[in-house]
Amino acid sequence: MDLIDQLKTGNKRAAAKLITMVENKLPGYEEVLKEVHKLSGGAYVVGITGPPGSGKSTLTDKLVKNLRKSGKNIAIIAVDPTSPFTGGSILGDRIRMNDLNLDPGVFIRSMGSRGHLGGLSEATRAAVKILDVMGSEVIFVETVGVGQSEVEIVRNADTTLMVLVPGLGDDIQAIKAGIMEIGDIFVINKADIDGSNRTKREVEMNLDLSHHERRPRVVMAVAIDNKGIDEVVEAIHEHRDFLVSSGKYHQNRAVTAKDEILEIIQVQTLKNVLDNPRVREQLEELTQQVASRTMDPYTAGKHIMDNIQS
Amino acid sequence: MDRPIRVLVAKPGLDGHDRGAKVIARALRDAGMEVIYTGLRQTPEQIVNAAIQEDVDVIAASILSGAHATLLPRISALLKKEDAEDILFVAGGVIPEDDIPELIEKGIKAVFTPGTPTTVTVKFIEDNVRK
């Protein structure tokens, strides 16, 4: 456990090693998670999501610089998609945050989405806790807003920023369809491009239609020129104050806790199926039958569940 | 568990020729590795700092400016200072043959000169990273 002791003193190398450990589920990772869970909970978690090319990393960079003025320790977890074909990935968010590199109050970690079985949110959640224990007071989790697992990650944040850019066209339909609900603040980035007012109107219109306990603020920004950053920071503070004063802060964290338990059950159940040679054999057999239409997947699933429980 | 090798592809010094760095980054990705690219003009301090936070298995530095004799040993020294010598440190670029022994002596594990197939670099990394 000496890595955890080092972590408690703010040791970055220990944090980095522990993140590797939980991300890869190396031996002993569960013990680590149990320990850090108890010690964590103090950090405020901000999720940043949005379509590719919307300038999330640049926005994160500027937000962090802004918050650093108040001396807060900050960590960033940047998630990039993994190639489903080779398992490799280029994690490129760090380039846009190079100025933060030598700031002792900032820690940046890149993660590949890796297509784990429901494990991505588990891994980022674990990383958040580790960085929390290391002493980070605000933790940004940045991820491309496509795909269920990415959305899952930001859902666990205290405040979620949805970053949009003008000229999305059809994309806004996709956003309307599902992700509109998860944004606590909407940032229209690159607001110097033509059409940014129209994008803002469209977002406002969609907000009229969607359900929100507190109507999210829509902020215009040009992150690259450091414009609108103060407003975004202000909006984050406002949202946090709302959460605290309304009691939502603790309510949300309870929801997260339940998600976490359910996810562990889900992952564990799946693991039980896949790790049990007897069940795995049965799975292969039933797969053939389902594929050749001699059995339906529901019956196959029930057979397997019965087999596990027996 | 079989985990991907993590590599920091770094551009120390001021030269802007990043074709080699990007080609190798892509080749490593296609070999199933997780590649973090630093971008241009990185100081040894920035490179080692990133390597530690990202907990990479490998640092692959590309340098064409002729400043390798100054900058690469400094990265080695910083890794030593941070007790991070377990990170495999390799370099590539326009580096004269005669300079290589000294670099190896100072902790650079391999130097890949122009014309080295990416497959050679990939294999070296796969063979030398402790899994």
Added chain:
Amino acid sequence: MFDKDKLPQLKSSLEKYDELIKKMTDKRPERKDVFKSGSGEPVKNVYTPLDIENFDYTQSLGMPGSYPYTRGVQPNMYRGKLWTMRMYAGFATAEESNKRYKYLVEQGSSGLSVAFDLPTQIGYDSDHALAEGEVGKVGVAIDSLKDMEVLFDGIPLDKVSTSMTINAPASVLLAMYIAVGEKQGVSADQLRGTIQNDILKEYIARGTYIFPTEPSMRLITDIFEYCAKEVPQWNTISISGYHIREAGSTAAQEVGFTLADGIAYVEAALKAGLKVDDFAPRLSFFFNSHNDLLEEVAKFRAARRLWARIMKERFGAENPKSMMLKFHTQTGGSTLTAQQADNNIIRVTIQTLAAVLGGTQSLHTNSRDEALALPSEDSVMIALRTQQIVGHESGVTNSVDPLAGSYVIEALTDKIEEEAMGYIHKIDEIGGAPKAIDNGYIQQEIMDAAYQYQKDIESNDRIVVGVNQYQIKEGSPKGLLRVDLSVGEQQKKQLVDLKASRDNEAVEKTLVALRTACQGTDNLMPYIIDAVKVYATLGEITQVMRDIFGEYQQNVMI
């Protein structure tokens, strides 16, 4: 041009030929399934009039020296005078480089070409933390006018033309050159030369940028405006495809992306209120020359024709000089091999031929040892002699554009022009080159081509002699040029001395004036000239601009 009645007859002969080839290859396959050009484009086995059916001599070529300048920008080309043999050189200190320049002039080099070290190119003085290990490495270190005075000591600036490979801080180095001229008693209107001054390709491929796009474009148009009035013989920009090609682009991309950059500069200048025919005659270009001789010759011809059309049709230029694409060429650095380095002499010879057959105005030939280090004096001599042999012994200079009319050359010229035009259209759709760089389109296209090239070599689809075939065991090369690390120390010491001996109050005053000008809209050149004359350093001047303009952030595409 062709007798249309005879084309059907030709078509049937070609069909018979194809049948014959098929029969032959069924029995014994050819060396490859697909033959590809240096850029990876498929190449046919034979070209006939059918490949250039719509060829119209007057429209497509015209006479040398007239629109659309496909055959060259001068009527008699190399019969009048050979191209400028301009060897890019510079290393270590100003004293050392000055010696090399004098040597090159003695050997018959007709123009100087200054290579600056990386700290200078990025606007850092030699004592900056990031300059550590880089001072004097890839070029000469210039911290202040003092260094520039030494660099050109004994070289009369009214007699030579000087090309300076400098981009982000181009205005500062040009200001120093003007100041040196003044000290020699040479007025600015007598100065001849070129500054590279092409920031867009720095963002795309070369990497020595400082400021963001907008202020960078302002600095460039300020130079256009200033030189049009004060330094009329100066080429204010060298719009460069060279580095785009080095980064791995194809030949057509080299033309397309470079001319798209050119369009962006013209538009910026027009937006700044300049008239097209006032600045366009001073625009010049810089291309690469690779090993695929025919493709390269076609590329140069296509670039010339396309630019002439763009200037005339898109920008309404009226002065013929505005439509002429004049260019410098450098042989392809990335084609050189570290293995069996002497073979590079042959590569450079082919590339020299390509540039000359393509009608270049000036040429730098790389030295055989440049894949290993900066060139030694002996290697530079061979590289220069290569140009002289092509110029005086090969005979290709006797007749203008001698390959014109060749089916393959004209077909390739058409094809490259068409592809390049396609890239320009795409970039127009995105909103111009600066936007296409910001969103990474151009970098991504280049990167894809570069990766494909690498894969072709590794799969032996492409043979590089000495690298993936015909390898030998060799000892480590001897006689490489080494730059002493003490150069950095020497420069630092000189900076200390300079700051102790100059009029620091005057420096401060000019820097304050420059700061104010940066915040406003005045042309910055006069302010920069004032500052360099009182020995403000390059680093001090660019720091003022960094404070006001900020720094560029690269969009990396892998």
